[in-house]
Amino acid sequence: MSEATMPAMAVDLGGIKMGNPINTASGTYGQGWQFEGFYDVGLLGAITTKGCSAEPWEGNPQPRMTDVFGGMMNSVGLQNPGVRSFVEECGEYLAHLQERGCQVICQVAGHSVGEYVRAVELFEELAPWAAGLEINISCPNIAQGGCAMGSTPEGASEVIAAVRPRTKRPLLVKMAPERVVEVARALEAAGADALTVINSIPAMAIDVHTRRSKLSRPTGGLSGPVLHNIALRMVWEAHRAVSLPICGVGGITSGEDAAEFILAGATAVSVGSQNLFEPASAPRILDELVDWVASQGVRDVNELIGAVEC
Numbered sequence: 001m002s003e004a005t006m007p008a009m010a011v012d013l014g015g016i017k018m019g020n021p022i023n024t025a026s027g028t029y030g031q032g033w034q035f036e037g038f039y040d041v042g043l044l045g046a047i048t049t050k051g052c053s054a055e056p057w058e059g060n061p062q063p064r065m066t067d068v069f070g071g072m073m074n075s076v077g078l079q080n081p082g083v084r085s086f087v088e089e090c091g092e093y094l095a096h097l098q099e100r101g102c103q104v105i106c107q108v109a110g111h112s113v114g115e116y117v118r119a120v121e122l123f124e125e126l127a128p129w130a131a132g133l134e135i136n137i138s139c140p141n142i143a144q145g146g147c148a149m150g151s152t153p154e155g156a157s158e159v160i161a162a163v164r165p166r167t168k169r170p171l172l173v174k175m176a177p178e179r180v181v182e183v184a185r186a187l188e189a190a191g192a193d194a195l196t197v198i199n200s201i202p203a204m205a206i207d208v209h210t211r212r213s214k215l216s217r218p219t220g221g222l223s224g225p226v227l228h229n230i231a232l233r234m235v236w237e238a239h240r241a242v243s244l245p246i247c248g249v250g251g252i253t254s255g256e257d258a259a260e261f262i263l264a265g266a267t268a269v270s271v272g273s274q275n276l277f278e279p280a281s282a283p284r285i286l287d288e289l290v291d292w293v294a295s296q297g298v299r300d301v302n303e304l305i306g307a308v309e310c
Contacts (some may be wrong), residue, residue, distance in 0.1 A: 005294060006290070006294070007290065007293040007294050007299055007300060008023065008301065008302075009045075009289075009293070012046070012192030012266050013172070013194050013268045014132070014170045014244065015132065015194075016029030016046065016103050016132045017103070017131075019045050019102075020045040020286055021267065021268040021269055021289065021301060022044050022046075022268070022269065022282055022291075023044070023045055023046040023213050023247055023269065023271070024044065024046075024270055024271055024272070024275060025249050025270040025271065025272030025273075025275075026049060026050055026134060026136070026174070026270075027051065027076065027107075027272075028223075029047055029275050031086070031090040031093070031094065032049065032097055032102075034049045034138075035275070035279060036161065038045070038279045039280050039282075040060065040283075041097060041100075041207055042101055042102045043102070043283050044282055044283070046103035046104070046105055046268070047103075047104060048105040048107055049086075049090070049106050050080060051078050051080060051107070051108065052082065052083045052107065052108065052109060052123075053108075053109045053110055053111075053119055053183030054110070054115055055082050055115075056080065056082040057078055057080050057109070057263070057301040058077075058079060059079025059080075059216075060075050060076060060079075063075075063214065063215055064077075064215065064216065064220075066078045066205055066215060066220075068222065071222060071223050071224020071226040071273060072273055073205055073214070074200070074223070074274070075125075075155040075220035075221070077265070080147065083122040083123055083127075084122060084126065087126040087127055087182075091127065091129070093129075095128075098103070098129045098131065103132070104129060104130055104131055105130070105132045105134050106123055106127060107134040107174070108120055108123065108133050109136050113159055113162045116137075117163055120133060120163045120167055120206075124166060124169070125135045125168045125295065128138040130169065131169070131170070132169050132172060132193070133167060133169055133171055133172070134173070135160065135163060135173050135176055136174045136199070137149045137150035137156050137159050137175075137176070137200040138150035138151075138175055138177075140223070150173075150175060150176040150177050150183070151178055151183075152179070153183050153186035156187055156190075157189065157190035158304055159170045160190040160191055160192050161191065163305075163310025164190065168199070170194065171191065171194075172193065172195065172247065173192045173194075173196065174196040174256060175187075175195055175197050175198055177198040177199060177230065177231070177234060178218070180198070180234045180237050180241075181237050184238045184241050184242045185241055185242055187242075187244075188242045188243070188244050194208075194243075194246065194247060194269070195247070196234075196246075196249060196266075197234050197247070197248060197249065198230075198250055200223040200247060200280040201221065201227060201230070202219050202220075202222070203220065204218060204220075207218075208213050212214050222241075224251050224272075224274075225251035225253055227250040227251045228248065228250050228257060228260075231248065231249060231261075232248070232261060235261055236247045236264040236308070239264060239265020239266070239306055245267035246268075247263075247266060247268045247269065248261030248264065248265075248268070248270070249269070249270040250272070252270070252271050253274050253281070253285075254285060255285050255286075255287070255290075255291065256288070257269075257285075259289060262305055263306070264308055265305060267302075269284060289301075
């Protein structure tokens with residue numbers, strides 16, 4: 001495709017100016033540098049780093065991951081070194097990646113409102129290169145916090161109202177896959193700049209020979225292609241309910257998968273589990289998405305956001 005026929009691919013995800021709509025889902029992409037041996041990460045519109053809390057978390061015991069039909073399950077429990085150690089270890093690389101044109105979105109985790117506030121304050125102090133913060137109020141595999149806070153409009157808005165005054169950077173919110181319309185409206189009112197829809201879905205896998213869970217805990221987060229059509233429906237519902245831009249997540253394996261999310265109302269999309277199965281999938285999906293946009297007879301991908309005809 002010549003430059004003359006190349007469609008414009010830049011999008012604005014709640015104040016995060018991305019050169020194209022392709023992001024990566026937190027927890028499936030490390031901190032970005034792990035993929036530099038496969039391709040130039042700077043080609044992507046953004047990456048979302050693995051969730052970090054104010055203090056280090058050990059996470060859940062092994063086993064933490066298992067394959068299931070149509071995807072995978074995990075019970076990592078958001079193991080992380082804490083914001084300060086994360087910045088010390090990865091800050092130089094991430095600052096350089098930002099200079100290369102790939103936006104860096106840092107995910108924030110917490111067990112309580114106070115922990116979210118402290119983590120945001122640390123990112124504000126230590127990570128000037130972060131283009132935005134994704135507040136994870138919906139992790140399905142930590143013992144407390146996350147999932148419970150994100151499952152109700154009251155709990156979700158309480159977190160965002162508390163962290164909003166602590167930063168001027170764009171705030172994305174990673175939503176739980178329940179009560180999407182109600183929670184999205186509450187988050188918009190509380191000051192969120194964009195939504196990430198959806199997180200993995202709580203699920204279960206049992207080893208019938210041992211009669212035990214295939215994970216260290218009874219349940220874990222289900223992700224992968226099996227979620228695609230559920231996530232697509234929730235993005236469509238959220239887009240109809242609020243004016244916030246949306247990053248669509250759930251089983252994206254191709255440019256057409258990404259295109260479905262955009263038609264349903266997503267401004268950007270995150271490639272998640274596919275990174276683990278095919279490390280070079282994100283730039284391939286980007287190329288396929290560009291071809292699809294060009295095939296639609298439009299000059300700008302933004303013309304296609306929410307363009308589904310129902």
